[in-house]
Structure formats: structure tokens, C-alpha cells
Amino acid sequence: MVENKSFGSRLFDIINYALLGVVALLCLYPLWHVLMGSFSDPKGLTLHTGIMLWPEGFSLAGYQIVLSNPNILSGYLNTLFYVVVGTCARMVMTILGAYALSRSNFLLKRAMSVFVVVTMYFGGGLIASFLVVTKVFNMYDSRAAIIVPSLVSTWNMIILKTAFQRVPASLEESARLDGANDLVLLIRIILPVTMATLAVITLYYAVAEWNSWFTAVVYLRSREKFPLQLFLRETLISYSTSMSDEVTGSMDAPDMVLFIEELVRYATIIVATVPILCIYPFAQRYFITGVMMGSLKE
């Protein structure tokens, strides 16, 4: 196709490219601002106004405090535990459920499907769920409370079920003729050919757990079980005073404490965001596939 490059068309391109550039800058700049701020001199950061293209002065004081904060380390370890154990458990459950729902020879397929989908539109709500988890199952302040009450995401299970149903029947037939039962069929045939979807759903579960904080607020009391996001909330949102006590010992002037607290918050944001942004370019493809799968209808 030959593009006729008239003056109007060129002007359109120029404006369009410029506007998109502005959008991208707007998306990127806040992160850049925090990144540059986190390497700044504490006083330079606080006194700085406006756009920050490069650090104001230079210091690693923020990172020293953040990385020597035992809460950050323990939060990271706890989050790692919740992400790894939670994602494995959820994948197993989701695969089992999706497999059953995808079998046309399963007599209860429709019944189970309705049984599961109803929960997408109606539930007991926050409080009834809280009471069930804490009073019936006695899970208050246990690590299980973070994982068990959300073992299956109905949405993910339905996406996976759709993928399982798309596996060509001919592949299954040959395995069936060899006398494979459903478990063998699932592991040998179905899972290997739906790897792309499995990867997407694994990522979805892992990212959701990494980001999750509300469940932990509701169910956890002991700080040694807190995931990273709860400590981030303390540092970034609730401004705990424990931090300033730690810092006061090493600083003389009281306003220096305020300066350094701001710097610590900037460094905290970077420390909490860098891992996910490092993985993101590699995982981006899978995430986008996931959006498309979610929008597909059977």
C-alpha cells in the first residue's frame, strides 16, 4: 500500500508522535523523579523544587538505611514465601479444577461450572469471610490465612479451562488408546501443550500475591509474618515513628531527621519496585497474551 504523504498527513504524524511522547514522559517521569531523588543528598532532596533530571547532590544514605532495615529483609523473605508457596498451591488447585471443568465426559461439568461461576457475582463479603477464616478455621495471624482463603481465582480457572478445551481431541485419543487415565492424560498431554497459558496464569498469581497487602492487614498481627507491602505501607503511608527513633541516634539536628526520612521513603520506593520492573520486560509478552485470553469468549 502506497502511503500518500501530503502536508496534512505529515503534520498529523508530527503532532501524534509528539503527543505520544508526552504520554510516555508522563508515565515515566514520576518514577524517574523518585529514582533521582533517592540518590540525592537528604537536604538537597527536601529543598529541591520542580522537575528533577539528576540527583541533587549525591548520597546513598537512604539506601543504607533501607537496606539495613531488618523489616525490609524480613518482609522480602515473607513475600517470597507467600509468592512461591501460594503460587504453587494455587496452580495445582486451578489446574485440577480447570481439568474437571474441561471434560465433556464429566457428568457434573455443568453443575460444577454454575457452582463456581456464581461466586464471581455474589459472595459473603468481607466480614463473613473474615469470620469464617478466623472463627471457623482459626487461621487468624497464621501464614495459612494469606494463602488458603484465596486458593483459586475463578477467573484464572475459567481461562485455563478454555485453554484445556482447545487441546485437539486427536492428541487425547491416542493417549486414551494407550490406556492412559485422566491423571496421566493431564500431565503427559494437556499440560505440555498449554504451557503458554499456564505461564500467564502463574505470572498473574505471582504478581497478585506480590502486590497484595489488604489480606495481610486483615489477617496478620505478628510483624514477623508481615509481607513486604505492609512494611512499605508503614514507611510510605502511615509514617511509623519507629523509623525516626532509629535515625535520631545518628543525627544531631532534629530537622535532619525530616530530611533523611523523605530520602528513606524515596529509596524504599525504588527498592520495592526495581525487582518487578526488572522482570517486567521479559514477562510483558505473557501479560499481554493474558489480557487477550481474558477477553476471548468460548
Added chain:
Amino acid sequence: MAQPSAALKKSFPRRLARNYRQNPYIYWMALPVVLYYLLFHYLPMFGIVIAFQNFRPARGVFGSQWVGMQNFQDFFRSPFAPRLIRNTILINVYSILWGFPAPILLALMLNEVRASAYKRVIQTVSYMPHFISLVVICGMIKEFSLINGLFNDVRAFFGLERVGILSEAKMFRTVYIASGIWQQIGWGSIIYLATLAGADPNLYEAAVIDGANRFQRIIHVTLPVLVPLIVMQFILRMGQMMNVGSEKIILLYTPLTYETGDVISSYVYRRGLQETKYSLGTAIGLFNSLINMCLVVGTNALSRKVLDESLW
């Protein structure tokens, strides 16, 4: 099956038993999943009965006193009910007004970019905020909203006075919705871009031959490709009209901004869980989810009628 008619005549338990004998593994695989749904979804649904009780944890569901509609009456007679319902709806109205067209616009603009490297860079950058955790996003918002923060620097640049942005009730919704657009605009555009990628190129060639300029092509060729998807997405969004997630609200609001920021879900958390008014909280939650369900069912019926497409 050799004799389908005979199989149909059999009673359900016998058919079930036979189906189990033929495929025992499927049943054992489904079992843990069904149990999970029973215990963690259906048991809480049963727990809704405490909305009609004066529930005391020590007495349990069976020992607590029944009070009929008392909790609902308490809620609707309180001065909070109108404020919560108003805030919930207004946040949704403004989110739809500003947030719904934004990713569509971005997708249309990206679709016009021929330089694929530039396009990829813009896309990658605009998806990025989606991957930052909510706590960190709200931490950044709070940081920028301080008197000496970035937002106030921008305000000062335009000659406006510096204010505590997050403690101003009249700014809460703007901050909430603008930051939401910032975080989701790129991500939200994916689905529209993918639909455009599947559009018939012949349409464009015809438009070019007809002498349509770029704007005309967007309006008359590109946009119509998206219309069914836009309508579908819009209807789905309307079904969420009485639903605002509590998480971002709880992270951002303070007692100073309850006037505009407190919504039903955040109130249920604060009153019901933090102040342990379990029955009242459950009643409010039930009221909210019943309305939500009606909206979803209603919009789904609408979608079926308008688009011949529906969720179920």
C-alpha cells in the same frame, strides 16, 4: 454410548455412579476444588445471616439474637448512608467519564504510528505503571502531594498556592481518578490495539482511494472497528457502578477526606471490621452486593439485547 435412550432413562444417582466408575480420577480432581469453594465461598454466604442478627462472636451464629432488618434501618437512618452512596456513585461516574475514553484514545493514536520501534517504546513505557504495587503507587502520590512535593511544585509553577493535597476533601476524587488513569491507560489500551491489529486492511485502502484524510480515516474506518468492543466494555463497566474497591481508598483517605472519599466498601472495613460492628458491616455489604448483582444482571440483559453478546 451404545444405547443413549436407555442411558437417559436411568435415574440420576445411577448415571452418576456409572460416570464415576468410568472416570474416577476426574471426581477426585474436582473434589478439593469443590471443597475449597464450599468452605471459603459458600460458607461465608451462609454467614450473611448475621446481617439479620446482633451477632456476638462468643455466642456464634446459632446463639446470637435475631433483630430482623434492624441493621439495615440503622444504616439507612445514619447520616453516613447518603454520603457513602453518593461518593461511591460519583467516583464511578467520574472514573467512567475520564478513565473510560483514555485508553481508547491512546490506542487510536498508537494505531496511527508507523515507526514500529517508536510504537514499542511508547507501549512498554505506558504499561509500566500497571506493574507497580498499589502501596507504592499510593506512597508516591502521598510523597508528591506534600507541601514541598512535586504536585505542589507544579501548582506553584502555575501560580496556585501550595496545599496539603491529600487533606483537601475537594481534591480527593481528582487525585484518585487521575492516578488511576496514569496507572492503567497503557494497560487498558492493549485490548483495543489488539482488536485494531485484526482489522481488515482493505478498509483502509478503500478509504485512502476515496481521498479520506487521516482524521476522517480514524473516525470512519478505525473507530467503527472498535465500536462493538467499546459498547461491550462500557456495558460491563456500568455493571460496576456501585462498586469501588476499598484498597486504594483506604491507602489514600484520611478523616479529613471522608467527606468525598469514603465509599461503601471502605466504610464496611472501618466500621464492620476495625470497630467490630460485624452485623452492621455485613448488612451494608449485603445491600451493596445485591445492588451490584442487579446491575450486572441488568447490564448483561442490555448487552444481550443490544449486541447479542452476554456474559452467560
